[in-house]
Amino acid sequence: MTLTLKTKEVALLLGENGSGKSTLLKVLAGLYPYKGTISCTGNADHSDVTGYVFQNPETQIIGSTVWEDVIFGLENIGLKKEEIKKRAEWVLKVVGLYEFKDKDPFLLSGGQKQKLAIASILAMRPEFLLLDEPTAMLDKYDRTAVKELIKEIIRLQKGIIIATHHAEFFFDIAQRVIVLSRGKIIYDGFIENLPEKFINRF
Ligand SMILES: Nc1ncnc2c1ncn2[C@@H]1O[C@H](COP(=O)(O)OP(=O)(O)OP(=O)(O)O)[C@@H](O)[C@H]1O
Numbered sequence: 001m002t003l004t005l006k007t008k009e010v011a012l013l014l015g016e017n018g019s020g021k022s023t024l025l026k027v028l029a030g031l032y033p034y035k036g037t038i039s040c041t042g043n044a045d046h047s048d049v050t051g052y053v054f055q056n057p058e059t060q061i062i063g064s065t066v067w068e069d070v071i072f073g074l075e076n077i078g079l080k081k082e083e084i085k086k087r088a089e090w091v092l093k094v095v096g097l098y099e100f101k102d103k104d105p106f107l108l109s110g111g112q113k114q115k116l117a118i119a120s121i122l123a124m125r126p127e128f129l130l131l132d133e134p135t136a137m138l139d140k141y142d143r144t145a146v147k148e149l150i151k152e153i154i155r156l157q158k159g160i161i162i163a164t165h166h167a168e169f170f171f172d173i174a175q176r177v178i179v180l181s182r183g184k185i186i187y188d189g190f191i192e193n194l195p196e197k198f199i200n201r202f
Pocket residue numbers: 015016017018019020021022023024182183184
């Protein structure tokens with residue numbers, strides 16, 4: 001499989017259950033072993049420029065408060081206290097969870113948990129955000145809230161790949177669509193050129 005990601009691009013990753021979407025995202029994030037090569041421009045390591053957000057945000061919750069959850073990764077990469085505080089405040093304001101910073105993450109709503117999962121990864125300043133079914137577990141209201149957050153992240157000039165079964169919901173914010181079938185890319189191109197047979201299919 002050959003795939004080239006461009007910075008600041010928004011792509012949708014589609015395909016049936018088990019087609020390999022999550023696997024591909026995890027490989028890109030360095031969370032899975034793989035055969036082959038992944039290269040980045042410059043000397044960056046792909047696992048440093050990508051940030052993977054799990055489909056079920058609860059998988060990712062580590063802190064006993066929203067604040068602790070966000071700073072966990074930042075402490076792990078050895079940032080200074082001041083920088084950690086600055087980034088945590090910034091990211092919680094971006095996702096609109098600052099007022100809940102002392103709350104137990106497990107007591108947040110589904111949409112808020114998804115936002116927290118995105119915040120914790122965004123705080124690490126990845127070049128590409130890899131979102132695994134960010135709206136799968138959400139009702140209509142939270143789905144829209146998460147989409148608004150994704151739009152905000154687009155304004156921050158991040159590249160974003162969204163694996164989703166809600167393709168049409170994201171059509172207006174993405175430029176590119178990648179369709180997987182049994183671990184292989186069967187379409188990769190502009191949304192406008194997406195063959196009819198792939199619309200409303202997954
Ligand atoms: N390129 C590949 N080669 C071999 N096995 C693969 C490949 N991609 C995925 N698999 C295997 O297929 C299974 C399901 O893949 P994965 O969870 O990535 O699917 P998915 O598209 O995310 O499905 P869902 O829509 O249900 O989330 C996993 O067991 C994975 O190891």
